Each structure stands twice: as C-alpha cells, then as structure tokens.
Amino acid sequence: MASKVIQAIYTDDDLLLQAVKQVREARYRIGEIYTPFPVHGLDKAMGLAPTRLAITAFIYGLVGLSVAIAMMNFIMIEDWPMDIGGKPSFSFLQNMPSFVPIMFELTVFFAAHLMVFTFFMRSKLWPFKTAENPDVRTTDDHFLMEVEVANHNTEDLTDFLFNTGASEIKLIDNK
Template sequence: MSSKVIHAIYTDDDLLMQAVKQTREANYHIEEVYTPFPVHGLDKAMGLAPTRLAITSFLYGLVGLSVAISMMNFIMIQDWPQDIGGKPSFSFLENLPAFVPIMFELTVFFAAHLMVITFYMRSKLWPFKQAENPDVRTTDDHFLMEVSVGKHNVKDMSKFLSDTGALEVNLINK
C-alpha cells in the first residue's frame, strides 16, 4: 500500500521555521524536514521529543570507568604487582592517584565511541547505505518539508503550503 506525501520546498530557514509552526497549528503531520545545515530550534518547532543520547553516553562512560578500574586492579595489583620508582603496587587505593588519568581516558573513550555507534544504529546509517534524500537541492540551498496527506484534501493542503511561502509543492507517492 502506497502512502501519499507532499513535498514543500523553501529557500529560507526562517520561512521554513514559520511554515513548520503553521503546519503543526493546522494539524497536518510533518513526516520529515530535510535541510542543508542544522536549523536551530527546528526539533522543538516540529514537536520532536528530546534525545536520550546523553543518558546513553553517561551509561557508556560508567562502563568505561568500570572497565578501567577492573583492568588496572587486575593488571597492576593482582596479576603482576611491581615496584615502580620505589612505590610498591600492593593496594589499589594507595595507587589511586596514579590511576586517575587512565580512568578518565577510558571513560571518555568508551562514552565517545559507543555513543557514535549508538547514534549510527539509531539513525539507521549503515556503511554503504544509499542516501534517502528526496531532492538533491536540499544538500545545497533548499529546505524540504515532507507532510503526510492522510485523509486530508490534497488541493487544500497544497494551497495551504503554498500560502506558507513554499517555492514548490509536489505530491509524491511513496
């Protein structure tokens, strides 16, 4: 079953923001907005939920900290304790100041790398994936708002989107 969407193309980000607000006020469902650069406040104007990526980053940092502590405790205290510079490594707490930089680095390493992997998986950005950009001009200087037709009248929606300042309004079968 194919669904119909309307692509409204804009040439200015301020005009796009105003159009998004008007479209939401008119109770039309915005599927996606394609922009050539990040538009500040667009996520709030579209009514998108805040991201939980920061929470996962914190959890990944805790995993990195845990790995660092357990790794250093095993390597430097249990498995092969050494007398380095006259400082014997017989207790983790006695040597904690020397371990702080390693704990910090592994915390940041795990948080950064696992957060990037999570972002790519969540965004469905796989290696060698074909681009899903509906109009090539949105990578240069145009903005595209994709609005679901649903049970609405196509002519009324097209007129409404034209009145919001859209340069082009096209009906697309998905």
C-alpha cells in the same frame, strides 16, 4: 497501500521554522524534514520527544570507567605489581591518583566510540546504504518538508503550504 505526501521546498531556515509552526497549528502531520545543516529549535517546533542519547553516553562512560578500574586493578595490583618510584603497589586506593588519567581517557574513549555505533544504529546508517534523500538540493541550500496528505484536500494543503513561504511543491505517491 499507497500514501501520498506533499514535498514543500523552502530556501531559508527561519522560513522553514515558521512554516513548521504554522503547519502544526493547522493540524497537518509532518512526515519528515530534510535540511542541509541542523536547524536550532526545529525538533521542538516539530513536537519531537527529547532524545535519550545523553543517557546512553553516560552509561557508556560508566562502562569505560569500570573497564579502566578493573583493568588497572588486575594489571598493576594483582597480576604484576611493580614498584615504581618507591610507591607501594598493595592496594588500588593508594595508587588511584596515578591511575586518574587512565580512568579519564578510557571513560572518554568508551563513551565516544560507543556513541558513534549507537548513532549509526539509531539513524539506520551503515555502509553501502542507499541514500533516502528525496531532493539533492537539500544537501546544499534548500529545506524540504514532507506533509502527509491523508484525508485532506490536496489543493487546500498545497495553497496553505504556498502561503507559508514554500518556493516549490510536489505531490508524491509513496508505494
């Protein structure tokens, strides 16, 4: 089944943001938007659901903290207790103030590194993946909005997008 999309190119991010609001008010469906840099407020204008990446970062931080506590308890208390500076090594709680930097560092380490992998998996970015960018100018200074044609009149939609400030419009058949 072939689907048609109209690619509208904009030259300004504020113009794109206003155009997205107008397209959504007119009840057209936006497929994707390609921008050379993050545009503040674009996700809300598109009506995208809030991301849950912050929750996963928190969970990854808890995993790092748990690994740090388990590692230090095993190494410094159970396996090979050492008398460092006259401090007793009988319990984890007595020595916890000296373990705080390690706990902090491993929390940040796990959260940061696991978030990178999560971002790449969620974005479907991996080594040797071919680029999906429809227009090379969107990596420099142009903004591209794909609007699904579906059952709409192509000419009316094209005129509407030109009225929103699009500088260039193409009709593309996705197969």
